[in-house]
Amino acid sequence: MTDLASEVRIENEAPKAPTINASVRTILLALGVTEMGPTDGTTRKVTSIPEYERLFGGWTTNSKDMRAALQGWWAEAGEGAEAHVGRVVHTSVQGDPTTKTSTKGQLTLSTPTGGAVAGSVLSGNPAPYNLEPGDTLVISRDALGQATATVTATAATRSAGVDGPYALADNQTIIVSIDGGAPQTVTFLASEFANIGAATATEVAAVIAAKLVGAQADVSASRPRIRSDRRGTSSGVNVSGGTANAVLQYTTGNSPGTGNVANVDAVTAAEVKTIVEAAVSGVTVTNEGGFQRISSNTTGPSSSVQVISTSTADDEFDFDNVSHPGNAAGAQQTVRVDARWDGAYAAEITVQVTAATNGLADHFNFYVLRNGLPVERYANLNLDELSPRYALTIINPEATGSRFVVLVDLNATIASPGNLPIAGTFGPLTGGSDGLVGLTDTDYVGGVTLNGKTGLRCFDSRDGDILIVPGRATAAVQNAEVTYCEVTREGLLFPILDPPAGLTAAQMETYFVDTAALYELSELGSMYWPRVKILNPAKAVYGNDADIVVPPSGVLAGIYARVDESKIGGAFEHPAGEGELYRPTSITGVETDEVFEKAARDRLFPRNINPISKEGKYFFVDGARVLKLTGNWPSVGQRRGVMFVSKRLKTGLTFLRHRNMRPSFYQAGIRTTTVFMNLLTRNDCFASKKPSEAYQFDFGPGLNKPSTRKQRKAISKLAMATTEPGEFIVVLVGPDTRALDAELAAEAAG
Structure with a gap:
């Protein structure tokens, strides 16, 4: 528009286009056998070797391939690169993690040997208790049968001294205190009555009810009555005066409530003790940190206490309705030590209990040892659920607690400190297993049931760019990987496939083309050969050789990520060839020197199998082909670049929905x-x-x-x-x- 005469003009500005995030953060999804970790069909995010080892363990005979893959990932992609790890164990029903065959190791700790113990029951809720008048606890003890403790409480009331009608006048008052509180003034206004000079009992009660706090008013025996909201002996109504009381003639002074509690809505531990012990012979009630323990006055196996289900107050106290017998003289089981995760590693775990560092008798120190060496120390713990040093609060959280164990409080009936575990070294934990007997391809392929997910399907809710399954290079699993990425993940996840162990070039060709039928199967995926060597990380586990052979997928995934992040749109670059950006830095060799022969590479590369070879002093990836050369995107950079664009557009255009x-x-x-x-x-x-x-x-x-x-x-x-x-x-x-x-x-x- 041309500017002519001076004016104020409104022009519509073209809306700014939302921008699509072009930054790169390559995420790895890795599935395999680990030493420990969750077996419930869930995965965990890890960004470093220490994080991985805290959750999934270290180098073992069975976990080698997975542990090496993650080491290769971070060696090439850098610490901080994001990976989501899923653990594989055998399940008897495909897709149902509740049918896992892996188990947790356990160990039970006992108290010191003590005298005979009384039967007792502990409430699940602490005082005070919000009860109702007439609520009961029906208690059976020893051979004495049942007895009933009943709560009684009535509200304080005060009624006018004469019948109506009442010759009140505008702005007359009465002064009332409720439950010993500050005086409250109720003012009667002419507008609140049909005829204030002949006020009815109902009208007077309505005005009082509307203006008093903590009390109600109604009509009783034709007279307006004031009633406290509180029920119990601390309830009170005290009419202390006012200009209207000459007409209403309320008796002055406090009129108290009645009962065996001060306030039935907040019954104290002391009141519970008095009521129960008065009504139920043969028991004693003690207050344990606000919780109520009802104990028999006898000890030994014949001693017992039970809160009967016909009680009406058992739910407020949260008493169970089972019989609790006593124990003969001796120790009681007090704490169970469970392995945090399923696995045979539990057989290497022992625990040690010592006197508390702070010197308090009701505290203890707890140590976790692996193969006899201390690996975790927790000082000054106790078994008080309300304490910040409660052993379960300190040890059990996954993120901050023990890497190896969790504790279960068995609620020993001995009073503290007698309920603490006896000092000493105990274990190892028994009963732990890895769940690898009978492990099949089906356990890796996984599935979905009403009880959860297993195998590849455990990644369904995880964002990811690359999928690897180190340690299971079989036709069934690798075809399932391709299908999962292509169908379930809608072509937005790329699998890197490992070669089976120990294959020659000819055998590799047969496996890829005929056995697994991966040749020209899909653009989603790439295959490499041979496996690679890394420095032996644990000679006590893998022998004295300087190197061990492992699948290459973790190393390759790390190279992919490094190239991805080298520039905006780095996924379009091919992760192969010479140069520091593209070559592996963490391998020491390859499984077979046959790959150095041109004849071997001439056999495999036309079949879309990418060799990992060496020229000069450096190893390098000698190919970037996907499984299918005849598609639209026949190379890794093309296919993954298109995936990168597709994922960014999928999220970047959501503003249009x-x-x-x-x-x-x-x-x-x-x-x-x-x-x-x-x-x-x-x-x-x-x-x-x-x-x-x-x-x-x-x-x-x-x-x-x-x-x-x-x-x-x-x-x-x-x-x-x-x-x-x-x-x-x-x-x-x-x-x-x-x-x-x-x-x-x-x-x-x-």
Whole structure:
């Protein structure tokens, strides 16, 4: 618009297009056998080797492949790279983690030997208790049968001294104190009555009820009555005066409530003791940190206490209704030590109990030992649930507690400190197993049931970019990996497949092409050969060789992540070839030197199997092909680059959902996508750095006809000019004939 005369003008600003996040944070999903960790179908996020070892353990015969894969991941991608780990154990029902065959080790700690113990029951709720008048505890003890303790309580009341009607006057008052509180003044206004000079009992009660706090008023025996809201002996109504009392004639002074409790809505521990001991012979009630323990006055196996289910107050106290017998002289079981996770590692765990460092008799120190060496120390614990040093509060949390064990309080009936575990060293834990007997491909493939998920399906709710399953290079599992990534994860997860152990080039070709039928199966996935060597991390476990052989998928995943994060759109780069960015830095060798022979590579590379080879002093990845060379995206960089764009668009265009499909709707989608694609183009992700040659994006009316909009659909189309890797570098060598050619040309011209 041209500026002419001075004015205030309103112009609509074009809306800014939301931007799509182009940053890269490659996430690994890893499934396999671990020394410990959850077996309930859930996974855990880990970002470093210490985090991994805290949750999943270390180097064992069975966990080698998984542990090595994660070490390779962080060695190549860097500490802090995100991984989600799922543990595999055998289940008797596919997809049902509750049918796992792995188990936790256990150990029970006892108290010191003591005298005979009385039967007793402890409330689950602490005082005070919100009861009702007439509530009961029906208690059976020893051979004495049942007796009933009943709570009684009535509210304080005070009634007018004469019958109505009452000749009140406007602004007359009465002064009332409720439950010993401050005096309250009730003022009678003429507007509150039909005729204040002949006020009825009902009218007087209504005015008092509306203005008193902590009390009600009603009509009793034709007279207005004031009644405290509180029921019990601390309830009180005291009419102390006022100009209207000459007419109403309330008796002055306090009128108390009655009962065997001061306030039935807040019954104290002392009141419980008095009521129960008065009504039920042969028992004693003690207050343990606010909780009520009812104990028989006898001891030994014949001693017992039971709160009967016909009680009406047992739910407020949270007493159970089972019989609690006493014990003969001797020790009681007091704490059970459970392995935190299922696994045979529990057989290496012992525990030690010593006197508390702080010198308090009702505290103790607790140590966890592995193979006889202390690995965890917890000082000054107790068995008081309300204490901040309660042993279960300190040891049991997964994030901050013990790496190896959790505790179960068995609620020994001996009073503290007699209920503490006896000092000494105990164990090892028994009964723990890894659940690997009968382990099959089905346990890795997993499934979904009403009871949860197992195998690959445990990753369903986890965001991820790369999937590896180290230690299970079988046809069934690797086909399941491809299917999971392609179907369940809608093509947005990329599996790196490991070669089976010990295969020659010819055997690898047979496995890949015939046995597993992976050749030309899908663009989702890549295969490498051979397996790799790393420094032996535990010679006590793996023998004295300097190196051990492990699957390469973790190392390769780390290289993928490193290349991804090397620039915006790094996923379009092929994670192969020479150069520090692309080559593995954490391996010491390969399983077979056959890969160094060109004949072996000539056999496998045309089959889309990428060799891990060596030229000079460095190992390198000699190929970036996906399983299927005849698809749209035949290389790792192309396929994963397209996946990167797809994932970013899927989240970046969510702002369009449920918006009206008017022209501005399509314009916003075009702006947002174009800005993102231009950024990738400038970062050299495509065949050209000119947007018009790098990609095409259509979100126009040709794709979005009225019939399409009628279906509530908005269709766009993105075509990308990706680039293939240079696999064959050809140099033509011949003689330099320029001088001869010039001489011949001169002769011909002369």
